[in-house]
Amino acid sequence: MATVVVDNLSHAFGQGEMRREVLQNISFSIEPGEVVLLTGPSGCGKTTLLTLIGALRTVQQGQVSVLGQALHGAGRRRRQQVRRCIGMIFQGHNLLRCLTAEQNVQMGADLLPGLSYRARRDEARQWLRAVGLEDHMAKVPHDLSGGQKQRVAIARALAATPRLLLADEPTAALDSRTGREVVELLRRLAREQSCAVLMVTHDPRIVDVADRLLQMEDGRLMNAV
Amino acid sequence: MNRFWRGRRIPLSWLLLTRQPFRLLVALAGISFAGILMFMQLGFRDGLFDASVTAHRLFDADVVLISPRSASSVSMEAFPRRRLVQTLADPDVDGVTQVHWGLMLWRNPETRRNRSILALGFNPDDPFFVDPSLAEKTDALKQKGRILFDQLSRPEFGPIADWYRDGRVVETEIAGNRVRVAGLVSLGTSFGADGNLLTSTETFLDLMPQKPPGAIEVGLVRLKPGADPQQVVSRLSQRLPKDVLVLTKQGFIDFEQNYWKSSTSIGFIFTLGAAMGFVVGCVIVYQVLYTDVSDHLPEYATLMAMGYRLSHLLGVVVREGFYLAVMGYVPAYLAGQGLYSFVRDATKLPVGMDFSRALTVLVMILVMCMLSSLLAMRRLIDADPAEIF
Numbered sequence: 166m167a168t169v170v171v172d173n174l175s176h177a178f179g180q181g182e183m184r185r186e187v188l189q190n191i192s193f194s195i196e197p198g199e200v201v202l203l204t205g206p207s208g209c210g211k212t213t214l215l216t217l218i219g220a221l222r223t224v225q226q227g228q229v230s231v232l233g234q235a236l237h238g239a240g241r242r243r244r245q246q247v248r249r250c251i252g253m254i255f256q257g258h259n260l261l262r263c264l265t266a267e268q269n270v271q272m273g274a275d276l277l278p279g280l281s282y283r284a285r286r287d288e289a290r291q292w293l294r295a296v297g298l299e300d301h302m303a304k305v306p307h308d309l310s311g312g313q314k315q316r317v318a319i320a321r322a323l324a325a326t327p328r329l330l331l332a333d334e335p336t337a338a339l340d341s342r343t344g345r346e347v348v349e350l351l352r353r354l355a356r357e358q359s360c361a362v363l364m365v366t367h368d369p370r371i372v373d374v375a376d377r378l379l380q381m382e383d384g385r386l387m388n389a390v
Numbered sequence: 391m392n393r394f395w396r397g398r399r400i401p402l403s404w405l406l407l408t409r410q411p412f413r414l415l416v417a418l419a420g421i422s423f424a425g426i427l428m429f430m431q432l433g434f435r436d437g438l439f440d441a442s443v444t445a446h447r448l449f450d451a452d453v454v455l456i457s458p459r460s461a462s463s464v465s466m467e468a469f470p471r472r473r474l475v476q477t478l479a480d481p482d483v484d485g486v487t488q489v490h491w492g493l494m495l496w497r498n499p500e501t502r503r504n505r506s507i508l509a510l511g512f513n514p515d516d517p518f519f520v521d522p523s524l525a526e527k528t529d530a531l532k533q534k535g536r537i538l539f540d541q542l543s544r545p546e547f548g549p550i551a552d553w554y555r556d557g558r559v560v561e562t563e564i565a566g567n568r569v570r571v572a573g574l575v576s577l578g579t580s581f582g583a584d585g586n587l588l589t590s591t592e593t594f595l596d597l598m599p600q601k602p603p604g605a606i607e608v609g610l611v612r613l614k615p616g617a618d619p620q621q622v623v624s625r626l627s628q629r630l631p632k633d634v635l636v637l638t639k640q641g642f643i644d645f646e647q648n649y650w651k652s653s654t655s656i657g658f659i660f661t662l663g664a665a666m667g668f669v670v671g672c673v674i675v676y677q678v679l680y681t682d683v684s685d686h687l688p689e690y691a692t693l694m695a696m697g698y699r700l701s702h703l704l705g706v707v708v709r710e711g712f713y714l715a716v717m718g719y720v721p722a723y724l725a726g727q728g729l730y731s732f733v734r735d736a737t738k739l740p741v742g743m744d745f746s747r748a749l750t751v752l753v754m755i756l757v758m759c760m761l762s763s764l765l766a767m768r769r770l771i772d773a774d775p776a777e778i779f
Contacts, residue, residue, distance in 0.1 A: 216776040219695065219776075221695055221774060221775045221776035222774050222776040222777075223774060241700065245694075245697060245698075245699055245700070246697075248694070248695060248696065248697040249696075249697030250697070251697070253695050253696065255692070255695075259688065259689075259692040261402075261689050261692070261693075262409060262689065263402075263405040263406050263408075263409035264400065264402075264405060268400050268405075271400060272400065272402075272693070272696065273696060275399055275400070276696065276697055276698070281398075282398040282399070321696075325696065325697065
């Protein structure tokens with residue numbers, strides 16, 4: 166079963182005169198363990214597509230199903246359950262400012278059922294080691310560099326053992342070398358978990374990490390597969 | 391134990407609150423202020439109502455007889471003394487005594503201005519006083535024309551207490567009759583009376599010669615040990631004619647307080663004051679929490695995007711409200727107590743902290759904090775997480 170199936174998806178913002186189509190008849194699918202890159206000029210609807218798949222936005226028209234769950238017409242509860250199986254990495258890192266790196270990652274591990282506090286903390290530490298931040302566990306986001314923050318975000322997303330990882334321009338705030346490192350780390354860790362990845366980017370330097378490339382323009386997929 | 395550790399989580403609410411200590415302090419100051427406001431308004435209200443029954447509390451009686459035409463302590467009507475004697479027929483009645491109760495015109499010995507003062511006349515041989523030290527002073531009243539002056543009376547009555555303590559003979563006139571101060575007592579002012587004086591029945595009647603003989607304003611009845619005042623009241627009410635009203639002592643106190651609460655605008659004004667305190671408190675707390683929640687909205691949205699349930703997030707915010715309420719209540723309680731003692735010293739009103747008021751204010755603060763925090767979360771409930779980033 167495909168991890169993500171998008172079928173004939175359309176989306177519009179605004180009402181009446183102001184109505185603006187941002188997505189038109191999009192169809193594609195992602196297999197388990199696949200790393201897919203979504204590129205295109207800014208404003209073409211990439212982020213909207215990503216938030217629709219991430220169950221962060223209500224589906225208006227067409228079908229989106231994630232891990233076998235249809236999102237069209239899904240209630241609050243169903244969408245929350247779907248979100249639980251998806252790891253998200255945002256353009257801004259969106260870490261909780263009041264928590265240390267370790268606690269931020271543990272917020273992800275806390276979603277795992279049936280683990281003791283200690284086990285969840287160990288899980289968090291292990292993920293921070295995996296992204297190479299074992300020396301910065303007790304720092305709050307304010308004291309971390311951009312690349313470090315993005316690595317914490319990756320650790321947090323992976324700590325909830327997701328089966329799909331959605332990343333929205335994870336390298337936007339990073340210089341090219343750090344960006345490259347972060348993306349390769351992301352791909353390696355996702356591979357180990359056999360977790361599918363859908364990454365939005367318009368950074369041409371990281372295109373080669375993808376198994377497959379999706380190109381978008383004006384709300385349409387150019388090379389639909 | 392295992393369950394506990396499994397349930398343990400990062401104390402997110404606490405960390406969210408304490409991340410910006412200055413902001414937390416401002417929030418707590420706002421909540422404390424609201425609490426102090428409520429403490430003050432409720433304290434004043436209860437204190438004033440309490441003060442209105444200082445004279446009523448003086449007497450150690452189980453059952454009280456008054457005229458049904460009496461409206462309050464400042465307009466006591468008379469009833470036949472016979473009714474009081476008739477109560478002695480009841481097997482539970484141990485003893486009775488009478489009290490004359492009325493306003494008189496007191497002349498300030500310094501300025502020669504008249505002002506009305508509440509006078510109580512009783513039998514000095516048989517006073518039913520709660521306070522034994524008061525009963526000792528009544529001996530001096532056995533001479534005619536002697537009175538005990540309330541040193542907590544307003545200063546407009548003259549520097550009576552100072553003069554008396556200086557050893558001077560303090561004399562003045564009431565309704566054209568000369569009286570001499572034979573001692574000081576501490577009762578306190580109330581809505582109706584700016585000052586009080588105690589005297590003997592005989593002197594009282596001399597000062598009010600127009601009073602018909604055999605008419606009294608208050609009859610005090612003391613019951614035998616173990617008797618139920620409530621039962622005696624209903625028995626006496628049936629037996630006695632309708633020209634007298636039989637009350638328990640508490641009923642007598644309630645009768646006075648109800649007059650001020652319901653028949654005058656005073657009760658309304660102070661209840662409104664307390665309500666205003668609550669509303670102002672709600673506005674402050676809502677403002678504080680709303681800013682706080684708005685500030686953290688992207689973080690809450692992130693948690694929702696990670697798959698946390700809405701109820702989990704509401705729990706985080708409600709807990710924030712709870713911590714704020716408890717932390718804001720403590721200084722409000724302490725400041726309230728300080729202000730009460732300040733007000734007590736300045737106004738002689740019996741304002742004090744009592745358990746039920748402390749609890750009322752705590753509950754009100756809790757309600758307003760948690761309600762405000764939930765209201766502030768509406769934005770998160772209504773919105774898709776994607777719209778908040």
